[in-house]
Amino acid sequence: MNIKYLGLTTAVSLTLLASCKQKAQQNAAPPATPVAVTEAKKADAVYYDPFQGTVVALNSVELRSQVAGFITGIFFKEGEVVPKGKELYEIDRRKYIAAYEQAKANLESANANLVKAQKDADRYSFLLKQDAVARQTYDQAVAALATNQAQVSVAKAGVLSAKTDLSYSIITAPFTGRIGISQVKLGAQVTPGTTLLNTISTENPIAVDIVVNEQDLPRFYAYQKSSTDSTFRLQLSDGTQYNKPGKIFAIDRGVNNQTGSIKVRVEFPNDKDVLKDGMSGVLSVLNNESGERVQIPYKAVTEQMGEYFVFIATDTVAHQHKVMIGPRIKDQIVILHGLNAGDKIITDGFQRLKDGGKITLGAPQQQTAPGAKQQAK
CATH class of the missing domain: 2.40.420.20 (conserved putative lor/sdh protein from methanococcus maripaludis s2 fold)
Structure with a gap:
């Protein structure tokens, strides 16, 4: 009987001891x-903030005719650099030459009538002083003189208008730049102010436009006053780095109140004609936290x-x-x-x-x- 109780007590003790060890292990701190x-x-x-940019010409003009007619001459090679004043297109000039000659003839006729009217007025003025002519005749001569003077002015304006139209029949380059592919061919009819003939743009220097948040404006105003050759870096769409330094050319006049953004234009030299109007790239701007x-x-x-x-x-x-x-x-x-x-x-x-x-x-x-x-x- 005592042996049974002794065995039971020993088993319980072992169980309690194992339970205590398990709890001690659980409560022990985890290993480091x-x-x-x-x-x-x-x-x-030194790090930069990227901005998506678009290459733009500092000066770009669409060439359109100011007079109607048919294209009778094209005097350039497409894609070449043309100097300022070079003749580019000719519009049929025959009727504009005729109109100009007619206007000059009208002016000559008006001048002749004016000379006659002036002599009549002078003659009747002398006779009036001699009381040899009626006052009414003299007044009519003075009125005729004034009318002829006005007709001369009208004729001069007609000559100027005809001469202007004649000059518009030859379209010249407004500045030195690269001209594009012609949008019209010989014999094509053009409508004043509507028909696009071509586009000419400057290339060197050239610019990159980016859009920045208005919170960044103070930073760009500071760069506008002072920047270094490393302030702006341009990466082209093919991943190559453009190795010319840029500087701020202009900051737009105001912030877009819908997007809270503003356009900034950065100018780059382009003497090797690497940058083309319309290209895309990434403009990296030096971060102030550098x-x-x-x-x-x-x-x-x-x-x-x-x-x-x-x-x-x-x-x-x-x-x-x-x-x-x-x-x-x-x-x-x-x-x-x-x-x-x-x-x-x-x-x-x-x-x-x-x-x-x-x-x-x-x-x-x-x-x-x-x-x-x-x-x-």
């Missing part, structure tokens, strides 16, 4: 997590709900810190706020960490997962 650590350092961080900045490996940053965090190692404890990040520079990232140079940043092993977790320096990338151990067995 092996991590890799690096030091946050200040380094020169300079000596704290940088850490990009892989050390984690994102949570749109916010960014890193783990800082303090002795054997890891603390999570919120940071404001800047641009990425190769495998590094700029930290604008939240870290100081010299902080020990955990770069590997933080995936299993919580704020305040214990850490130990090690090689977390060599740690084998529990599941892998079971498979190995």
Whole structure:
């Protein structure tokens, strides 16, 4: 009987002892997590903000006729650079020459009538003083003189109008620039102000238009007053870098109240004719935050709900810190706020960490997962 109770007591004691050991193991602190650590350092961080840009000519004009007629002459090679004043198109001039000659003849006739009217007025004025003619006859002569003077003025205006129309029959280059492919051929009929003949535009210098938010305006106004050769960088659509420096040519007069944006035009030299009107590219603008900045490996940053965090190692404890990040520079990232140079940043092993977790320096990338151990067995 005593032996039975002794055996039962021993079994209960062993069970209680095993339970206590299990609870002790559960309540024991988790083991320290092996991590890799690096030091946050200040380094020169020069970075740019990208803006989608469009290449535009500083001066571009659509050529249209101001008189009607048929194209009778084309005096340029399509795609060439034409100097200012060069004749480009001729519109049938015959009727405009005839109109001009008629206007000159009308002026000559009006001048002849004016001479006769002037002599009549002078004669009747003399006779009136001699009381040899009626006052009414003299008044009629003076009125005729005034009428002929007005007719001369009308004839002069007619000559000027006809001469202008005649000059419009020859279309010349308004400035030195590259002319495009002709939109009309010989014999084509043109309508004043409607028919597009061609387009001519300047090439050197040339510009790139970008659209920026109104919050960036002070920055661009500052660059308008003073900028360096490295302030603006242009990348072409094929990925190549344009190696000429740019400067602000103009900032638009006002902000679009619907989009809150404004157009900025940046001028570039184009002596080798690389840039063409209408091309697209990316204009990189030097960021005001460039300079000596704290940088850490990009892989050390984690994102949570749109916010960014890193783990800082303090002795054997890891603390999570919120940071404001800047641009990425190769495998590094700029930290604008939240870290100081010299902080020990955990770069590997933080995936299993919580704020305040214990850490130990090690090689977390060599740690084998529990599941892998079971498979190995």
